[in-house]
Amino acid sequence: MTPAARRQAAIEILDQILTGEPAEKALTAWARRSRFAGSKDRAAVRDHVFDALRCLRSYAALGGGGGAGEISDANTTGRQLILGALRAEGADIGEIFTGVGHAPAPLEEAEEIAISAAPQMQQAEALDIPDWLWPAFAASLGDAAEAAARALQQRAPVHLRVNRRKTDRDAAMRALAEEGILAETHPAADTALSVTEGARKLRNSSAYLTGLVELQDAASQAVIEALPLADGQRVLDYCAGGGGKSLAIAARAKLAVFAHDIARQRMKDLPARADRAGAAITVLAPDDVAAKAPFDLVLCDAPCSGSGSWRRAPEGKWRLTQARLDELCQTQAQILHDASQLVAPGGTLAYATCSMLDAENGDQVAAFLDRNPDWQLQRDHGWQVQDGTDGFYVAVLSHFSDG
Numbered sequence: 001m002t003p004a005a006r007r008q009a010a011i012e013i014l015d016q017i018l019t020g021e022p023a024e025k026a027l028t029a030w031a032r033r034s035r036f037a038g039s040k041d042r043a044a045v046r047d048h049v050f051d052a053l054r055c056l057r058s059y060a061a062l063g064g065g066g067g068a069g070e071i072s073d074a075n076t077t078g079r080q081l082i083l084g085a086l087r088a089e090g091a092d093i094g095e096i097f098t099g100v101g102h103a104p105a106p107l108e109e110a111e112e113i114a115i116s117a118a119p120q121m122q123q124a125e126a127l128d129i130p131d132w133l134w135p136a137f138a139a140s141l142g143d144a145a146e147a148a149a150r151a152l153q154q155r156a157p158v159h160l161r162v163n164r165r166k167t168d169r170d171a172a173m174r175a176l177a178e179e180g181i182l183a184e185t186h187p188a189a190d191t192a193l194s195v196t197e198g199a200r201k202l203r204n205s206s207a208y209l210t211g212l213v214e215l216q217d218a219a220s221q222a223v224i225e226a227l228p229l230a231d232g233q234r235v236l237d238y239c240a241g242g243g244g245k246s247l248a249i250a251a252r253a254k255l256a257v258f259a260h261d262i263a264r265q266r267m268k269d270l271p272a273r274a275d276r277a278g279a280a281i282t283v284l285a286p287d288d289v290a291a292k293a294p295f296d297l298v299l300c301d302a303p304c305s306g307s308g309s310w311r312r313a314p315e316g317k318w319r320l321t322q323a324r325l326d327e328l329c330q331t332q333a334q335i336l337h338d339a340s341q342l343v344a345p346g347g348t349l350a351y352a353t354c355s356m357l358d359a360e361n362g363d364q365v366a367a368f369l370d371r372n373p374d375w376q377l378q379r380d381h382g383w384q385v386q387d388g389t390d391g392f393y394v395a396v397l398s399h400f401s402d403g
């Protein structure tokens with residue numbers, strides 16, 4: 001495919017996403033009906049689509065449209081988004097919008113006029129945050145709000161966790177380098193690597209397939225480093241999902257690790273991942289978790305807005321609403337309550353989110369502590385996107401025990 005044809009494919013896929021289709025579904029459907037597209041074409045089209053989703057508002061404005069920051073804004077088109085992207089890149093629009101072959105059609109006069117001047121953007125629009133969210137985002141991040149929003153406009157780095165059960169950081173870096181994947185250490189966690197070259201080769205590399213490394217953001221790893229884990233403990237990953245945190249926990253010490261999730265099917269790949277990592281993890285059905293309690297430590301990696309990982313999943317930024325955020329906060333409070341019942345007297349409850357919003361982090365923990373005077377905060381910490389990781393939060397709470 002020519003560069004222009006890739007942009008046209010991105011326009012068509014974005015138009016579908018703007019009607020409400022999930023991005024992954026729209027991309028998969030396009031790949032199926034476009035057998036002529038090679039792997040480099042597919043990767044380039046995907047990058048165009050995700051770049052536009054990260055910068056939906058500012059690219060729409062640059063492309064002659066604009067809205068309040070809703071993904072299904074009827075005024076926004078894929079064509080505007082790609083026009084906006086080209087303007088943001090400083091690329092020559094006339095070279096892409098030629099109408100030749102599979103290229104986008106040449107600009108119409110109205111489009112020429114719409115993009116002839118620099119748009120006047122409000123702060124939230126220029127920073128690609130929905131209007132309704134900007135006050136809470138700005139209040140949560142304070143002086144760092146603009147830098148964080150700008151970081152969310154960029155692609156996410158590729159981070160790896162070195163599996164200490166099988167190797168160490170230097171040996172893992174050498175093994176990756178032999179397969180053309182270059183990585184450097186990341187300061188956020190002792191196990192973290194940041195891939196600088198060859199990321200697309202990773203999933204087929206033997207370093208990955210033999211469990212020397214796992215794909216995991218450095219802040220996600222740092223959350224696990226913050227937990228007071230010691231040999232012999234029984235540990236429950238209460239919101240295990242795909243099991244990324246369970247695996248990182250299992251690599252930290254000689255533990256009995258249990259994984260639980262309300263949606264059991266989310267853990268379906270965990271046994272195979274654990275095998276590859278050389279870890280033993282017991283997957284519990286929701287009905288069995290109480291019978292296995294108490295646990296020395298329970299981690300709740302709670303469902304959240306995902307605001308810290310909107311670089312990877314940018315649709316989330318536009319699909320979130322105040323009502324959905326309120327609902328998530330209620331779920332988080334319920335999870336904290338339910339999980340606290342599973343902790344042994346004197347044990348530890350850890351609460352984590354991949355969010356940077358106070359409502360889901362410090363406020364949530366403060367409300368739990370207010371309701372539960374037998375718990376105290378040991379430490380909490382937040383990571384922010386502008387510092388080179390996903391945005392994350394962890395609070396480690398300990399239970400007072402009379403015994």
Ligand SMILES: C[S@@+](CC[C@H](N)C(=O)[O-])C[C@H]1O[C@@H](n2cnc3c(N)ncnc32)[C@H](O)[C@@H]1O
Nearest residue numbers: 239240241242243244245261262263301302303
């Ligand atoms: C942020 S994800 C977990 C990601 C996972 N820990 C990882 O590292 O890959 C949150 C998970 O919480 C689960 N969940 C939602 N409500 C829950 C509840 N009430 N009890 C337990 N799990 C719940 C969701 O199904 C989802 O898999």
